[in-house]
Amino acid sequence: MPELRSQYSVSELNAQIRHLLEGSLSDIWVTGEISNFHHHPSSGHMYFTLKDSRSEMRCAMFRGNNQFLKFKPTNGMEVRVFGSVSVYEQRGQVQLKVARMEPAGMGDLFKAFEAMKKSLHEEGLFDSEHKKNIPKFPKKIGVVTSGSGAALQDILNVLNRRAPHVNILIRSTKVQGDGSAQDISNAIHEFNEHGSVDVIIVGRGGGSMEDLWAFNEELVARTIFESTIPIISAVGHETDFTIADFVGDLRAPTPSAAAELVCISVGDIHGTFIEMGNGLSRVLQGKIDRAWIRIDHLENRTTLQQPQKRIQSQIEKLAQYHKRMVHGMGVTQTHFLDKTDALAKQLVGLGPIQVLDRGYSIAFDPSGEIIRNSTDIEIGEIFTLKTGQGSLDAEKTSDHPEPKNT
Amino acid sequence: MTKKENHPSFETSLERLESLVDRMESGDATLEQSLAWFEEGMGLIKSCQSQLKHAEQKVQELIKNSAGEFTVKDIE
Numbered sequence: 001m002p003e004l005r006s007q008y009s010v011s012e013l014n015a016q017i018r019h020l021l022e023g024s025l026s027d028i029w030v031t032g033e034i035s036n037f038h039h040h041p042s043s044g045h046m047y048f049t050l051k052d053s054r055s056e057m058r059c060a061m062f063r064g065n066n067q068f069l070k071f072k073p074t075n076g077m078e079v080r081v082f083g084s085v086s087v088y089e090q091r092g093q094v095q096l097k098v099a100r101m102e103p104a105g106m107g108d109l110f111k112a113f114e115a116m117k118k119s120l121h122e123e124g125l126f127d128s129e130h131k132k133n134i135p136k137f138p139k140k141i142g143v144v145t146s147g148s149g150a151a152l153q154d155i156l157n158v159l160n161r162r163a164p165h166v167n168i169l170i171r172s173t174k175v176q177g178d179g180s181a182q183d184i185s186n187a188i189h190e191f192n193e194h195g196s197v198d199v200i201i202v203g204r205g206g207g208s209m210e211d212l213w214a215f216n217e218e219l220v221a222r223t224i225f226e227s228t229i230p231i232i233s234a235v236g237h238e239t240d241f242t243i244a245d246f247v248g249d250l251r252a253p254t255p256s257a258a259a260e261l262v263c264i265s266v267g268d269i270h271g272t273f274i275e276m277g278n279g280l281s282r283v284l285q286g287k288i289d290r291a292w293i294r295i296d297h298l299e300n301r302t303t304l305q306q307p308q309k310r311i312q313s314q315i316e317k318l319a320q321y322h323k324r325m326v327h328g329m330g331v332t333q334t335h336f337l338d339k340t341d342a343l344a345k346q347l348v349g350l351g352p353i354q355v356l357d358r359g360y361s362i363a364f365d366p367s368g369e370i371i372r373n374s375t376d377i378e379i380g381e382i383f384t385l386k387t388g389q390g391s392l393d394a395e396k397t398s399d400h401p402e403p404k405n406t
Numbered sequence: 407m408t409k410k411e412n413h414p415s416f417e418t419s420l421e422r423l424e425s426l427v428d429r430m431e432s433g434d435a436t437l438e439q440s441l442a443w444f445e446e447g448m449g450l451i452k453s454c455q456s457q458l459k460h461a462e463q464k465v466q467e468l469i470k471n472s473a474g475e476f477t478v479k480d481i482e
Binding site for chain 2: 136137164166167170171196269270273283287288291
């Protein structure tokens with residue numbers, strides 16, 4: 001052991017400090033408030049300062065020690081840490097190497113949380129059979145949170161961007177401290193009484209377990225459970241779990257995420273409409289193709305000019321619908337417009353002769369009816385095939401009926 | 407409460423549209439019927455899109471007074 005003396009070099013001094021401190025200040029508990037907290041993203045180590053009203057100490061908690069923490073240390077949080085003083089000789093710096101950390105005076109809260117969770121779970125409040133469906137297209141969304149909190153701004157920003165067609169009704173509440181659980185519970189009751197919203201987001205931004213405590217209280221849990229309006233719980237950060245999350249109909253990791261989950265975006269709705277429009281056009285196009293073949297048939301039968309005119313007028317009507325539709329659809333539906341343009345072109349361009357020229361033939365039975373089914377005529381019967389260039393007579397020698405698609 | 411919208415909801419419109427497409431695809435309908443469905447479908451799409459386009463989000467606050475009466479206040 002180096003002796004204490006009155007003359008040192010810098011490195012001798014630091015070595016001596018290290019020797020004295022590390023020998024006597026190891027495996028100690030220190031209580032203080034966290035500040036300058038930094039969780040290094042790549043190494044996973046935590047660096048922070050522990051302070052009280054007069055003094056502060058640099059601390060490090062390495063990945064191997066911090067990965068099992070059951071809570072997220074944040075600036076301002078009072079904690080009790082267990083560790084050893086260590087001296088960095090090259091710089092003469094002293095820091096506390098932290099092996100364990102727990103919220104100061106909050107051990108009881110953790111116990112209360114676990115007990116509440118267990119008891120409500122056993123009672124069945126978290127069972128999936130009680131979860132209400134979140135409506136796909138809510139018209140109005142209720143929000144229960146602090147009127148001045150960042151969580152509300154996050155929710156409003158997301159909803160304004162994603163779903164400007166959805167209205168929002170806010171019931172501002174306390175979200176921490178005395179009376180907050182009662183206030184949150186009242187707010188949920190009031191939404192149920194008022195009956196104007198389709199779904200409620202209940203939440204707040206991140207904070208210590210103590211800050212989030214209202215969302216762990218039995219009163220809030222039971223109110224959420226009893227609500228007839230579906231509730232999305234959105235409390236704190238992704239790593240924060242509260243009783244409200246378990247009993248709510250849907251848990252969102254953050255308030256912003258709740259706003260994302262609560263309704264599909266206006267872009268997705270437009271996409272769905274475009275798909276629907278395409279489906280309608282595609283089917284109608286098929287119908288029109290078949291109608292042309294019928295017209296072609298009727299054209300050859302002078303006695304039936306009237307029906308042909310009727311169909312012709314229907315097709316003109318259809319072209320007008322298309323024009324009106326194309327006019328009304330706006331510029332965003334380019335894909336859809338392409339489809340309808342193609343359809344319109346087809347309406348103009350598809351003459352009866354072109355249809356047959358493309359290789360279609362139409363078979364007529366002896367009475368002049370179109371043969372739609374291989375069993376419409378008997379074997380041995382003569383039928384007529386109309387082609388693009390003249391017609392011919394043929395005899396049925398066999399048939400191969402197909403099972404009808406349903 | 408402010409004025410009540412007359413349009414069907416998006417959910418109702420989408421359900422109706424789905425059923426129109428399904429029925430048209432089943433292929434049994436007459437051309438006339440198909441045209442009517444087509445027109446109805448396009449009308450629904452157009453009405454919904456115009457609703458979306460002109461929608462202005464209303465942000466309001468729910469307030470219950472001590473007498474138990476609700477007021478709904480617009481928020482800027």
